[in-house]
Amino acid sequence: MTETKKKNEFLYFALRNNKLRIGMSVVLLFVVLAIVGPWVTNYLPRQFVAPGTQPPSSEFWFGTTTFGEDVFTQFVYGLQATFIVGLLGGGLGTLIGILVGFIAGYRGGLLDEVLNMMTNIVLVVPSLVVLLIIAAYLEVRGLLLESVFIGCFAWPWAARAIRAQTFSLRSRSFVDLARLSGMKPLRIVFTEIAPNMMSYLLLVFILQFGGAILTAATLDFIGLGPTKGISLGLMMHNAVQWGALILGMWWWFIPPGLAITAIVGALYITNVGLDEVFNPKLREM
Amino acid sequence: MWWNKKKFALFTMLTLLVVVGLVGVLAQAQTFARNETLYTGGKQWGPASNWNPLMTGNYATGTLGLCYETLFLYDPLTDQFIPWLAESGKWMSPTRYELKMRPGLTWSDGTPLTAADVVFTFNLGKTATLNFSSLWDWLESVTQVGNYVDFTFTEPLYQEWANYLYTVPILPEHIWSSRTPIEVATGANDKPVGSGAYLYYGYDQSKMVWVRNDNWWAIKALGYSVAPKYIVDLVNTSNENSLGLVLQGSEDLNNNYLPGISTLIQGGYGLSTYFPGPPYHLPANTAWLDINLQKKPLDDLAFRKALACAIDVNDIVTRDYGNMVEVANPTGLLSVWDKYVDQAVVDKLGLSYDPAQAKKFLTDAGYKDIDGDGFVEAPDGSKIALKIIVPNGWSDWMAAIQIISNGAQAVGINLEPSFPDFNGYLDARLNGTFDLAIDNQSQISNSPWSYYHFIFYDKLADIPSTQGGNYGRYNNQAAFDLVTQLDKVPVDDLAGMQAICSKLQTIQLTDLPIIPLWYNGAWAQMSNRYWTNWPSSAEGGDHYFPLTWSGYWNMTSILMLVNLEPAQ
Amino acid sequence: MKRYFGRKLAIYLVTFFLAVTIDWIIPRFMPGNPVQILVARAGLKAESAKLIYSHYMQAFGLDVPIWKQYLNFWSALLHGDFGTSLWLFPQPVIKIILRALPYDIFLLLPAILLSWFAGNKFGAFAARSKRLDNTVLPLGYILTATPYMWLGILLAWAFGIVFRIFPFSGAYSYAMMPQLTWAFIWSLLEHWFLPFASLFMVMFGGWAIGMRNMIIYELESDYAHYLEALGAPRKLIRKYAFRNAILPQITGLALQLGVIVAGALVTEIVFNYPGIGYLILQAIQNHDFFLLQGCFLFVIIGVLMANFAIDVTYVLVDPRTRAGMEGKN
């Protein structure tokens, strides 16, 4: 089959894959909410707009916090933060993974050994705890910084997987051909090998995306998230901090967790869907 | 087959673990009968780790107060010194103070507590670095004369001395004499032997337990007896948890700041606070605005005045604190120090919320918005961008500085709230790198001197290591001298104190080195489910501080225990 | 064999070395001075504070040159001395950690092992029928996607506050001191259940999914087809598929450890369960650098040991690796 044919085929299956459909639509729903939300609400997340501890009402859709902040506002801004972290953190994680994976997998030899060692080390270290320690000593923490840190510790498994893939592709005829035609290794990697792994890289990115979101949520929940602004994890942190459970303020801690679960879950399911699309063996006839 | 092997291994593991788990925490058996146990919480932010009354602010709840005791108690509400281990004490001459010890005192191990122990304790300050070591800069000697103790001073600082009388814990010589200065200063001193109403019982990760001392001297001497057999002080894990415990009535006295308590008091949880209505709690310290006077434009008085007028403290009190605190007097002196406030000065110089006035101050001083971004520029045209900091996570303060910066922006001052981690906050203050910060480090005490000593702390160079206060680096020798003078005024010379305080207030209100905001409360939520007759503002009620915090037991909180009664 | 383990050990040693170094570096090159905080919390009189400040500086060995501090750090470590806690001054860090350790073992081991076994069994079971698969798959994904703390919060809220079935804070009743009595053991278990459950559920989802996917791949493999062609009953084929799918799941366990640690951490926070995770939070909130370092090291050591254990098991259960290694030496 030729390239274009393949693409059409993927599209063809993609549109017929329920997992993919459901997953994507859930994610999109929240993306839209994150984008539109701030325009809908006329408050700021950390603004004291009402008497505290208000249950959901027509005015405050998700109720208010003990301090009278509008939960819905915090929620939508939190969603934004969540997606940003996912995008940046997940993106960075994937990027490092790709670089390390490609280089290790294509070059092999000593370089491979070294990178492999590195990967294994970062793999073994419980990244969150390191993140905690780092975060604990930073006076002021921003969303960007958080994402970068997350990305810097999320890449190992991606690198491993990509390395393996590259390894198998390296010995394929078309790569040999390129090599014989005197192409530079880097160009081979990016013109010959990468395109043949696009689908795979996409899957990796999705998983990294979800992972970054969870990690960020955990950090924020512990209270080591960005010292500015709001995030879903921070909302849960505050809820617990200020006795939302005891006071039965479910509207404060249910939405953020639910959103994270839904988004990440949807991402995973999308991932399976895509896998089925790219991998005929798994397609349901 | 490894499969089944593993399964088997798993179960042996589990059983093994239960055992390990138990062995890991093995100790004696006992549960505390609810009706004779007082559950407290709010002081301890971690498991008890030392019982050394010399390690101020660090020792387990009640180490000083329940276990170790002081010569006097001090009652801030009546400004009275209550003889405790000492029967009486008076100045025999301007440089000689004589203390008469109470007869028949004993340590919990049966050894008698005598004047010798007092002498020993004060002498410790010479050898070891203790909170009262500096006393020896102006104390010449301590000697025992039978049942009396004689203190001879080179240059008595009366105010400070009075403070030591109810803050220095008296230690048993027969136990402490064998310890090295390091041990004395920083030893954990587990299984403490004291003279107080309670004895060390035990502790674990979640609590510290004291058991009643049935041979407490005060039973005979004063006819006092403390009702609870056990005092179980729970570790604060989270507000969530504290709140839960209070509402379920499983914690009888909680000294945390619990937002929204005002609504819960009516909530039928059987809770009470010192005042039935706003401000609910007694004031414990003043929260004020530290201003870094080394920075432009904060070094400009006019600008500071504008700032002072731009802050709507009322808004903070009502919306942020739900009226659980009160607006501070412009002098920042706590209500117990009202008699030192020179109302004339305050009326003349005191500033209060007045946006119009604030704008006027700015324009008059040449601050105007040149580039039209809604914020004023300095007279020299330079932009102004200030940050106000509080530690991240201190939600009530975070809310407060948001309101403050809103107010400032409303009058055209570009002020942004910022929430560094506690480290950063501390560091910025100690090293003077901040612009504006909230501060409440000076606690209630027997003398306004301690407050002025803090805001007018004179050793500017030493601030980072001494944390003595004056983080804005206000430098005015006149003020510093006044503070020293104040220290030297005898405690009974009210007029003399007032005179100096009035001068200090004039300086403070004219120069505005700090801006007092509100009084932080002596947060105390009391549950009447198992114990009643808590301190309250009511007529005939006990006007005591219902606090388990360090330094408050000896400010009448111990008397709260004496009058507590089990609920029927 | 030797070579293989030698290699692994080397990696672990290097990891440990780096971890310790990072652990040492971070607090020293980040702003904020621990002793300042200690003094700040003591609320001392200015005059005395100055003396005590310098006293602590040397007490914590912060007054010697950096490189010396580093060496001291190592030599202390090797003597099992993790320094003194600031938060629980003057208690030694090691003592505090050892006090918390049993709770972690008690909470984590059962949660990890049980969820792993149950999850795998269940995943394999799910792979059988399309219908089951369609119900289980989403459930599993939702479970793995659930942030540990959120599930914890929900459980605490539902069973601790709304229905009041389980306590949701601490490791045992406030009215008890630790003791070997049934009442106490019961109290322990009661307090253990919710944190255990929330850890178990999230992990369970992950393992179930993993196993389900593995099995599907295995059932598509040649040997499965061959057995089918020989008319072998599905039971046998499944048995083989399961056995072979378990292997990657073991490696998966190793890869998951980091995540699990994180999960345990927040779970302990939600339930105020006095394990190391909870200590870490306290250390952070109280800026107890030394305790934080200690906890981190313990976690690292734990994870490394677990990894090694897993390596060994893997070698024991997968003939291929075994043979491969025998070939090597």
Added chain:
Amino acid sequence: MSLRVENLTVTYRTLRGDVRALERATFGVGDGEIMGIAGESGCGKTTLGTSLTLLKPPMRFVEGRVTLDGEELPIWDTEAMNASRFRKVSIIPQYAMNAMNPTRKIGKMISELLRAKKADQKTGLRELRRRLELVELAENVLTMYPFELSGGMKQRMVMVLSTLLNPSLLIADEITSALDVSTQKAVAEMLVGFRDHKIVKSIIVITHDISILYQIADSILIMYAGQLAEKAATDVIIGAPRHPYTKLLISSLPKVGVKYSEQRLAGIPGSPPLLLDPPQGCRFRERCPVAFDRCPEVPPFVEVEKGHFIACWKEPVTHA
């Protein structure tokens, strides 16, 4: 006749529609006969083989009847077939190289399989040892894991395993393609050995490699695009083929022993039709040099001489 196949039609389900991989195949295999099936890749020979052993989705049974030793095989019923698999019909799959569970000792796997099939363990294992000698495998292979065996050893092991219960029909699918020439020969002869030792009644050998068939097959069946083209005794097919496709096929072989499928059929222009919706009638007709107006009708597969079947309108008999 031990095997009889009538009108067997099998399709592959895909989202794009049914692929008609095997069209109304009708033929027989006699007792003791080794029949080869040859044809270009995708001509349906493997489909034929698998549909006789394991017919399951995405394969779909459309019509047809298969009888073995006089009784019908329920090949359309995946479950019911289980009884006959391994006992009556057995297969040596293309992927023999990794047909055995990698994590099981071979002996263990076999005994587990026998137990699962309710076959008599003792005799089964005794027989197993005997057969190992037959294929020149040491007995200790039973205590080894598959990956410890060489390719040829695995191949032979699978042969032994597949025939352990003396099936009456054995289908050998591309068993030699993965092996080097010398082992090819040995393996091929072992097949014959199985027949001669009466371990199996009849064998269907599916392969690319006519040279192998030339050595061992009694008869050869040529397939094209899912249809049967010609079946006859081996020497006839090689020496005097009559179907135009067969002719081209044989003639295009430079010399016996070359796997023609690797090179495009030089003589024949065009390529096999896509079977998604195949042309009516004879599917070879676009490429057929002698095609004429009758060809759009499906030519019957008729016996033109004893044991020689052809599906082509050019054959006089078909007109009758």
